[in-house]
Amino acid sequence: MRADADPDAARASVPRRVRTVRVSSVRALLGPAVAAVYLLCTPGRPDRPVMLAITAVMLAVAVGTWSAASWLARSRARVAVQAAGMVVNIAGSSALSLLDGGVASPLGALVPFTLLFYAIMMPPRMFAVASLLSAAGYGVVAVAGGPAPTGYAAVYALGIGGVAYLCFRHAAVLASLRHRLKEASRLDPLTRVLNRRGFDERLDRAVADAARTGRPLTLVLTDLDHFKAVNDRYGHQAGDDVLAWTARTMTRALRRRDVLGRLGGDEFGVLLDGAGPAEAPALVDRLRRAVRGAAPGSFGYASYPAEAATVDDLRRLADERSYADKVGRRRTVPAAPDVAHARANADRPHTGVTAGERRRRSIADMGRLAASDCAVGLVWAVALASGQPHRLAIAALCVAGLAYGGILILASDRLSRSAAARDAMVASAVFLFALAIVVPVLGGGVAGALGIGMLAPMPLVALGVPRRLALPIIAAQSVAYLVVAGAVGDPDPWYVLLHLFGMLAVAVACARQGASAAAQRRLLTRLSQTDALTGVLNRRGFADRFAAESARPGRPLGLVVFDLNGFKRVNDTAGHAAGDDLLRWVATTATAVAGPDAAVCRLGGDEFVVLLRADPAALAGRLRDALAARAPISAGVAVLGRDGTDFATLYAHADAALYREKHGARPVLQRLS
Known part of the structure; x- marks a missing residue:
């Protein structure tokens, strides 16, 4: 039964889509807006009128998309319009970089920074398309643009590409965790079928869908015979095992499209999709036979729309029939061998989302970032920096960073379960921070090929590290970048400012994404840990x-x-x-x-x-x-x-x-x- 078939659910998704479109539009505004400020402040440099015209087009597309967000959220053209906006943004950014002097110009990082924004806001297929278009645009700028330091374009492409992939992967993991927690908040932790909250939501959607399509639906309610006596005679652990076995057995007896939920205690509910008064008795009898050994129960059912016109009517009629079934037959306490069989075949998996899992991913991602950055630096030192006086020292430092990143990845599971996890993370951050300063200094400063290494960690830090720790880390990285820019080499001040501002803008977007994900995760965690009926812990x-x-x-x-x-x-x-x-x-x-x-x-x-x-x-x-x-x-x-x-x-x-x-x-x- 498809959740998106519910008109109420579709209507509820419209405000979310409006927000998504507008957030995307605001992020699309940032690049051309910053470029426009730079162009207006440097009127004497070449091609300013043409570049201002390009920024005007990019700004107009972003503003137009923002203004039309309400219409786009309801329109089938939404994806096509957003895709067209993406093409305009990448093409415009490439043109601005090319006209400004190439990949090493102040606007040379527009395309890579745009890709970082896409990494945290796009689904996989769209991000794959954006990555290919960005690579093509950046390649054109690298080939047709002005001169750049040796290996600059390759290091930037690989470095930013690696960061973009890690950001995309991290955002996808956060989305997956949110989805799993959302599911967990609707599942009974003992039986792993829907809990009362999840079953009631599914019942409401199913009735709405049946009203729209005319397809019949049957609600079945059942509770187990003398289950209290099972607990009293065999113990609560045995009762829990019987409940888990009952859920597993009933699930196997149902059709694939049917839905089972534990409504509380020994009471279960079943939704029989497409079954009316003619089909329901045989399906109910199959359920009764499946559980009759260790968990015989009283069954009642009601069909929509033939027997009940509302959800409340369905529940009331099914409950009345269940009670009539209870008083109309002889009920016995399950025998010890049947209970023993159920306990031996009970299935009680645990698939919760733990804090340790999130810590493990964060530690592993830090290791991946260190390994990818150092691998890029090592390739540059070995293959592209033949005339660089410090290439051996750079290569040695990159090998050390690469090895350290690999150790973090391999040890992430053990570290996540260790009391010293926070100390290890702080030590790792200090080591990698020092490495990110020393290597660019040896490589020629912030405008050199390895300068991006000082800024590359910012988005992932903002996305995955708590705000109280991320703010000082990013502030320290920014100060270090400015200090190195003033002490090593002679970079264009606009180059320094635009590159730093661009990465900070990406970091802010990542921080907002991470904060939103954390807030949703906290809410869903609370729901997944709360009993839907009573409000106390489950x-x-x-x-x-x-x-x-x-x-x-x-x-x-x-x-x-x-x-x-x-x-x-x-x-x-x-x-x-x-x-x-x-x-x-x-x-x-x-x-x-x-x-x-x-x-x-x-x-x-x-x-x-x-x-x-x-x-x-x-x-x-x-x-x-x-x-x-x-x-x-x-x-x-x-x-x-x-x-x-x-x-x-x-x-x-x-x-x-x-x-x-x-x-x-x-x-x-x-x-x-």
């Missing part, structure tokens, strides 16, 4: 919080695991809506009782866990008192170090205590000493 969020807290020194870390006595009867007699309302109240009350420093998590169904740096026995007592009016609980506690060294052992200890209490042998809870 399993994924609790696992991350436990890992962080257990690594911190301080007071002992305690767990309180509790579940509601008789919760299944609430769902069976009052309906799932009443059960959901009760769970929300329990989560809110438990959060208030536990206090702001504790972490409350809904593990699934009516089972909760609280993580705290205080006496878990005392908190368990307060929770019993606070929840007794509406939701009497059974609880167990555990303390890190005393009862186990990881969450699994702590949970097992607390779970065992919970069941002793549930079955009438209430233990004497131990207090922290």
